[in-house]
Amino acid sequence: MSNEEVNSDTQEDGYPTARITPSRKAYNSVASDVGIPSAVGELLDNSLDSAALQGINPVEVTIEHRTTDDGTEEFVYRDRAGGVEQEDMGVFLGLGRSREKRADEQNVGTFGIGAKKALKRLGDRLTIGSRHLRADQGWQYTVEPEWFETTNEDDDPNQWEFPLKEVDLEEGGTELRIQELSFDWDHHKEEVTDWIRTTYRKFLDPNSELDLILKLTIKDESGRVVVNEEGEVITVDDEKAGPLSPPEEVEWTYSPWLRGLHPRQFIGLEFNDPDWSEPIQTRVTVGLLKKGSRKQSGTFIYCQNRLVEGNLTGKKGGYGITHNALNNFNPSQHKRLRIEIELFGDASDLPWNSDKSRIQSSHKALSYTEKGVYWWLRLMADRHMAAGEYGTFPHTAAVFEPYDPDSDYRTRSEPEVVRVGDRQTDLIQGKKDRIQINEKPSNNYNEIQEVAHLATAHARLGIVAKSMDDMGLGTRARPTYEVMLGVEFQKAFYDKEEGRFDSLGAALLTTDAKSVFSETDKQTDEDDKTDWAVIADHLTPVTELPDISSWKIEDEDIDDIDTERRRLEDAASEDINIDENGERRIWEETWRQPLYDAQLALYIEDREDGVSISDLPTTDYSVKSFSKQEDKNDVTDDEKADMPTESDVGSAASQDTYSPLDCPECGAELEGNICDKCGFEFDVTDDEIGKISVDEFDSDSAVANLKNDKSITSPERADVGPITLQEFCQSHAELFGDELSEDLLADDKQLEQFLEQFIRNQQQKISVASEYVDIDRLTEMQSASSD
Structure with a gap:
């Protein structure tokens, strides 16, 4: 009987039979290379093809592993995909036979042997039943194991005839019951479930744009097989659990960088x-x-x-x-x-x-x-x-x-x-021999590097830009900037061994550090999934940002930022020692305030009087009186043009006109050598102001230079080397007055700190004095300083 002949005939009792060709030997051979997941997949493909052909959507499929009342283990596959007409019942096992009608671009059945291989691979006793969508009756037949046990001599294709019996099935339903199983369900359950979810993910997604959705339920004797939030295959008792879920949706990035990194x-x-x-x-x-x-x-x-x-x-x-x-x-x-x-x-x-x-x-x-x-x-x-x-x-x-x-x-x-x-x-057609596709990302990474540069500087200063406009960037840069800022802040201030921020980092946060940790999943290193971007929500937002275009910021080399941090630390140290309680500067450049306040807070947190930053008197402060020339040779041409000349100073003195300065004590604008606001007086005629050449020293390096300056020696010390700080201070004891005590001279570290602070004070006085004394007197004072 050829494959073109029908697959059913009529028995003497009036019931039809299902005819299946070709030989059993050929049938046994096709199942040898099929895995258990692939076998189940072949059945799913048949269901999808049938549903697409007959316009059924969604297609419902149930897979169940169970034990019958008589103790028989069986694997049951059911679908509602339209069913098979009575005269086509042999299609399930007949090799080379598949439906001639196909749904456009939907059919996944190919060679007419998929379901045949699958059924034989899963077990040796098969009961096949189906009811067509438009039929009043369902039909089924059973293939016993002995039909697969054959020799070449008795392998007669004509013996492949199975009586069809009536069966009660839902309209459009098919049921395949497989016994004498050739696999262990418990061993393969997880593998089958994962494979189906991955292979048919597009069909399993209820939000898919496909015209065909697969609703698949898997059951066993323990309950319904589902996948939990961690992607693990588990069994639950809840019969209300939904169909098998697809894997998590592919998470493409829709990053706007490089003209759009979206898919x-x-x-x-x-x-x-x-x-x-x-x-x-x-x-x-x-x-x-x-x-x-x-x-x-x-x-x-x-x-x-x-x-x-x-x-x-x-x-x-x-x-x-x-x-x-x-x-x-x-x-x-x-x-x-x-x-x-x-x-x-x-x-x-x-x-x-x-x-x-x-x-x-x-x-x-x-x-x-x-x-x-x-x-x-x-x-x-x-x-x-x-x-x-x-x-x-x-x-x-x-x-x-x-x-x-x-x-x-x-x-x-x-x-x-x-x-x-x-x-x-x-x-x-040969119209072009070269094809270009320009609809893709650019290859210019400069903008991303710029954001990283800014985030690195801001993190180490403990600030966050209030608006991307203040950085000259669009709002699309905000998420990237915040993540980079958080990671850099973590690098600078997070102690991995202790699992916490160091004291300065904690002081820079506008909330308790524990509150930041409560918003993150982990607090270890950047390789973990910690959302360090939340740090941006707990730093001080500023609208006036530092111009870092010329700052050197590289991995392990952030000298320019460290310089700013040291200067602010020194300013805090100086201010906390002013008067009895100290004072707090309010910086005109608002980006300096957070780091300065954090340093100030650390200096006063151990004080027993319970004073806080908010208790300190404040004074407005401009960066003009904070910045200083590192070295006269480093003065730029533009800066030289802005400095007063000798004739400028002389003219100012003779005409009693001058450029106003800020009082270093309270920040008020000066109109003479006495501050009208706080009463601070500058004694510009004091001869002893010139005993130290402070004008040529930076306060941060002055003491170090003094300690290593071999020119400050005497003939008696030619073989000894530079004088010590104690010797230097003792030789100028009249300059320091009562502040230079024996206890101070005996402590090298305290003496060094004292001398640094003294030099800073003298610098302030000289900067004011240069506006109010005549040029001859000033030249005389500077000449004396060289001695």
């Missing part, structure tokens, strides 16, 4: 061959993952929306085929890159093998040499591949992770569709 979906490519029944249509999606993942990266190839192979990182994925194709895939560098290739056409023409588990990379629709999909991948994916490389950006996660379809700062909420069909046509 692109390229459509319109079409490949044809005389041997194919119809052209193969393709869709290629290229993007970067929000979080790097070895399992989710690489190339994933789908046929008819069914995943065939995924996580491909070699030539089969399109990498390293030739020097003109995509570069080689490096798992550590490209763990954010994901490419999805989707192919549609007649299932028998697509580049998969008979059990739909492997891709044929030499297939014309894929082949690089045939200008298939692999040839196009470099044009589509090279920029994403380069941008996804590990280490391309400072704080790579900051560039990708804050951006997803729900972000207020995203570039898009879905992949950008790029039509390339016309370009392929021009190539085929």
Whole structure:
């Protein structure tokens, strides 16, 4: 009997039979290379094909492993996909037979042997029943194990006739009961569940744009098989649990950097061959993952929306085929890159093998040499591949992770569709010999480097920009800036061994450090998933930011920032020792205030009087009186132009006109050598002001220079070397007056701190004096200082 003949006949008792061809020997051989997950997949493919053909959506499928009342173990597969008519009941087992009608671009059944292999692979006793959607009656038949036990002599195809019996089934329902199982369900349950979720993820997603949704329920004697939030396969008793869920949705990043790092979906490519029944249509999606993942990266190839192979990182994925194709895939560098290739056409023409588990990379629709999909991948994916490389950006996660379809700062909420069909046509027709695709990210990383530069400086100063406009950046930069800021703050102030912020870092936060930790999952290092971006919410926002364009900021080399920090620390140290309680400066440059206040808070936290920063008297302070020349040789031409000349000073003195200065005690504007606000008086005629050449010293380095200046010696000490600080101070005891005590001279560290503070005070006096004494007197004082 040929395969074209019907699969049923009528018995003498009036009931039909199901005829199945060819021989049992051939049937046994086809099941040898099928795995348990693939066998279940073949049954699902049949259900999807049937539902698509008959316009049923969604298609409901139940898989159950159970023990019957008589103790028989069985595996039951049920669907509501339209059912099979009585005269086609042999289609379930007849080799080479499948339905001639196909749904456009939906069929995944290919060679007419899928379900046959599956049933034989799962067990030896089969009961097959089905009721067509428009039939009044369902039919079933049973294949006993002995039918598969045959020899060449008695292998008669005509013996494959099974009586059909009436069965009560739902309209459009099919039930396959398998006994004498050839596998251990408990051993394969997790494997089968994971494989189905991965392979049919597009069908299982209830929000999918597909015209066909799969609702799959898996049960066993323990209850319903589900997947928990951690992705683990478990069994629950709750019968109200929903159908099997798909894996978590692919999390593309929608980062706005580099003209948009969001995914692109390229459509319109079409490949044809005389041997194919119809052209193969393709869709290629290229993007970067929000979080790097070895399992989710690489190339994933789908046929008819069914995943065939995924996580491909070699030539089969399109990498390293030739020097003109995509570069080689490096798992550590490209763990954010994901490419999805989707192919549609007649299932028998697509580049998969008979059990739909492997891709044929030499297939014309894929082949690089045939200008298939692999040839196009470099044009589509090279920029994403380069941008996804590990280490391309400072704080790579900051560039990708804050951006997803729900972000207020995203570039898009879905992949950008790029039509390339016309370009392929021009190539085929010879109108163009070179194709360009410009709809992809740029390769200019300067803007990201700029944000990293700013975030590094702000973090170490303990500030956060109140607005991106203040940084000259758009709002889209906010998430990246905040993550970079948080990570840099953590690097600077977080003690990994102690698991907490150091004292200065804690003082810079506008809330208790524990409150910051409560908003993070972990508090270890940046390789963990700690959301250090929350730190940005707990730093002081400022609108006036430092100009760091000339600051040197590199890894392990932040001298310019350290200089600012030391100066503010010195200012806090000086102010806390003013009068009995000290005072607090209010900086005109608001970005200086947080770090200064933090240093000030550390100086007073151990005081027994319970004084806080808010209790200290305040004084306005300008950076003009805070900054100082490191060395006369470092003065720029512009700065020299702004400095008063001798004639300027002389003229000011003779005409009693002058440029006002700020009082270093209270910050008020001076109009003479006595401050009208606080009464501070500058004695500019004191001869002893010139005993130390402080004008040439920076307060931070003055003492160090004195300690190492070999010119400050005497003939008697020629063989000894530079004088000590004690000797220097003793030789100028009249200058320091009663402040220079025996106890101070005996303590090197205290003496050094005392001398540094004294030099700073003298610098302030000289800067004021230069505005009020005549030039001859000032020159005389400076000459004396050289002695």
